[in-house]
Amino acid sequence: MSQSNVCKHGAIACLNQHELIRKYRCTDCGEVMMCSCDEAFGRRFLAHQLVEGRELDTQLRVPVTIAFQPNVCNGCRGLALEPAPAAAIPGRTSKIKRFYWRELFLRETEAVADWDAGHPDAPDEDVRSAHKRIEREVLDEIKQLHAAAPLYDMTEPSQADILDRCQVDVES
Ligand SMILES: [Zn+2]
Ligand SMILES: [Zn+2]
Numbered sequence: 001m002s003q004s005n006v007c008k009h010g011a012i013a014c015l016n017q018h019e020l021i022r023k024y025r026c027t028d029c030g031e032v033m034m035c036s037c038d039e040a041f042g043r044r045f046l047a048h049q050l051v052e053g054r055e056l057d058t059q060l061r062v063p064v065t066i067a068f069q070p071n072v073c074n075g076c077r078g079l080a081l082e083p084a085p086a087a088a089i090p091g092r093t094s095k096i097k098r099f100y101w102r103e104l105f106l107r108e109t110e111a112v113a114d115w116d117a118g119h120p121d122a123p124d125e126d127v128r129s130a131h132k133r134i135e136r137e138v139l140d141e142i143k144q145l146h147a148a149a150p151l152y153d154m155t156e157p158s159q160a161d162i163l164d165r166c167q168v169d170v171e172s
Pocket of ligand 2: 037072
């Protein structure tokens with residue numbers, strides 16, 4: 001029987017930080033939900049990603065049971081965001097691009113779609129240069145945001161730390 005009507009969803013775990021529209025399971029009631037702050041973007045651009053998530057550890061598909069709910073994600077709860085850097089691939093090697101991949105994608109997608117909607121008859125050349133410009137502007141915005149009030153701690157364990165840990169394991 002569903003407890004979601006009474007549960008305050010106080011114990012939330014993200015199924016997979018690497019999804020654009022993240023899914024969260026409440027460990028009290030077991031319901032799977034998304035955060036209201038992702039609703040407008042999700043419905044506009046990723047409507048096909050709102051019915052299920054894929055759990056990172058198991059790669060199992062997990063159905064969303066109670067759609068969007070308020071104050072689910074760390075940001076909406078006033079908690080620190082968990083860093084989930086994307087892998088470094090060509091075109092995404094900088095730390096800003098790896099740590100802020102999701103913010104960059106959300107802002108860029110929205111800005112590009114708004115520009116396209118406002119310029120329905122623009123020639124391809126103008127569209128391409130506008131998109132390039134938006135990409136640069138959004139990256140600058142995120143760089144400024146990170147400089148003023150970082151969302152993520154971008155200090156990753158150094159090679160020396162990793163070697164230290166391995167050594168400890170070997171000795172013990
Ligand atoms: Zn709950
Ligand atoms: Zn939220």
